[in-house]
Amino acid sequence: MAWETIIGMEIHVELATKSKIFCSCPTTFGAPPNSQTCPVCLGLPGTLPVLNDEVVKLAIKAGLALNCDINLSSKMDRKNYFYPDSPKAYQISQYDLPICSGGRIEIEVEGKKKEIRINRIHIEEDAGKLIHMVEEPHSLIDYNRVGVPLIEIVSEADMRSPQEAVEYVKTLKSILEYAGISDCRMEQGSLRCDANISIRRVGQEELNSKVEIKNMNSFKELIKAMEKEEKRQRELYSFGEGHKVIQETRRWDSGKGRTVSMRTKEDAHDYRYFPEPDIPTIHFNRNLVESIEKMIPELPEAKKKRFKDFYQLTDKEIEILIGDKPLAEFYERTVKVGAEPKIVANWILGDLLKLLKVEELQGSEIPIKEKDLVELLKLIETGEISGKIAKEVFETMFKTREEPKSIIAKRGLTQISGEEQLERYILEVLENNPQSVEDYHGGKKQAMGYLMGQIMKATQGQANPQLTKEILTMKLQNLK
Ligand SMILES: [Zn+2]
Incomplete structure (x- = not known):
């Protein structure tokens, strides 16, 4: 019985702004840990965030480049979660009114074109980076990345194979790079993708439980991780163990080459979303959208x-x-x-x-x-x-x-093009290789190639090949 793989992608992209989303801290990659922080991005009491308008402009640009509808008014929401990578214990994101909705891009796999729909693009802030030490009983944290502006691009579940999903990410990455929205360096984490995978029988209408895979930092890992997860789910279903495929988040362990369960996937209500009280609704007019559209370079x-x-x-x-x-x-x-x-x-x-x-x-x-x-x-x-x-x-x-x-x-690498100088080298090679000369006259034309090679060797590759060939042919004729 045939199975079908359903994949949807969520892609986080760091925007190419000089400063963070709600404060003026720089976003330079690779700065000493915790050197690019301030009371605002550290979420200290009494501080207020101010939205960087460059973030809004880049998000609009991304929406236009990906054929989305741009929403002239949208709002920020608070997503509550408790984890050390977020000093505020919440992330400012967008929930029900994102800045862009409904886009599409075209991908090509093995010569076949296919359209992948985009559900939405929303603006949010990045979290800090946790460094789990293998040899130490504690973890380290770098808050430089807290508050770096992100857009999250959510696709529809339109992909039917890991290959299509990789092609989708590649196409998207290329568009965002050319449009100047992000540098999209996967190895530096400025483009990160999560894949939602589920399996169903061909012909089945409803979707089965989907598994989210995280932590894939290159195209190579992305395809490996998705293929492994696809295989794991297919095997479980084939053996009647389909109930073991549960809605959860799994982390790709590239060292071990497998996905590992992290946590059962939260639903939206687990995050207790509510409108962000510290940031007013985002409003802009058509003129702004049109002026940004004019700035999009050739894609x-x-x-x-x-x-x-x-x-x-x-x-x-x-x-x-x-x-x-x-x-x-x-x-x-x-x-x-x-x-x-x-x-x-x-x-x-x-x-x-x-x-x-x-x-x-x-x-x-x-x-x-x-x-x-x-x-x-x-x-x-x-x-x-x-x-x-x-x-x-x-x-x-x-x-x-x-x-x-x-x-x-x-x-002293100039080519030797002086006929006399070349002749000297050629005669010397002919003298030292009587067997090849004999072979040549005996009809073995490949001996010529060998002699050319010897001349090149003697001149350290500096003989003019055209002229050398002419003189060599002439000399060989004369020797007959
Ligand atoms: Zn800051």
Whole structure:
């Protein structure tokens, strides 16, 4: 009997504001613990929160980018819970009147397009970060993150497989990054996702109990966690143990590669929501929405289409480039300063991406100047350096930020293009490899490749390959 997986996602995104949601503390990531706090975000008695209007603007922008309806009036609510990550013992969030409702985005899985509906986007404050020490009997807490502004994007349960859910998060992340709403760094926790999963028989109308999974910090973990949970539930149902699938929250333990029960899932009434008395209703007019709409830059879908039309890149190339915003921007800047679109794409997706991966700099700003890369490409084109040497120069450029010409001059890497000089190397190689010469004349044309390799070795890769091949062919003819 066939089973069907139902997935809905809740995504928390830290907004790219300079200060917190209700006070003027900075939001810089990685500051010393508890250095970015004040009486307001620590929830001390007698303080009052003031809503940062930049938060409202970014939330509207997110709503527009995700095709939502923007609600011209919405309100903040108090969500009560008692846990050390919240010094006030409540979180200021939005409950029944969120800032945006009813949106949608399109995803593509294995060539098939599908629309995923968004239920709502609401504004809320982040909680502190607890650090549970393995070797110590106590935990540590960092309140720097308390009061960092968040939006929570709640999808409808429209996804039918972990793959679709991952694609949804990827698409969403890309839109939010391009629109400048968040830096979406999953490894720093600025984009966090929770998945709600349930299983039912194909054809069944009502939904079975759903399980919420938390604590997945990368796409790799996200898919692994969802696949594991999907399998766990299917097995329980298949063996008639379906009653063991209960509404609960499970934490993904990446070390052990499994989900672990945390707590039975609370219902809304457990939080005793009520309107936040310290913050007035949020009102704005259409003009504000329209002015924000004008500021939304080109989003990934439109960018993909333009890259295809303008630069004639393959779908795969476009996907990798656009999936990494700094990389896509670097690509366009190099083309603008004169690089040939197809050639520079090969360098960026090949050598540059490899170096970025090794140095774990993916998603960061590119440490090479656009004009230096263009210069390097020119040096290859004019034959001043070989493609092989260019790779070496490129790596040095990446590490030292030096200009290609100065690297080449310093290390004497210019290509040998003088015929006389090349001839000397060629004759020497021919003399040292009589067997290969004989093989060549005996009809084994691959001996030519071996001889070319020897010449490159002797010149440390600096021989001009075109010219070398011409002279070598001529010399071999003469030896016959
Ligand atoms: Zn503060």
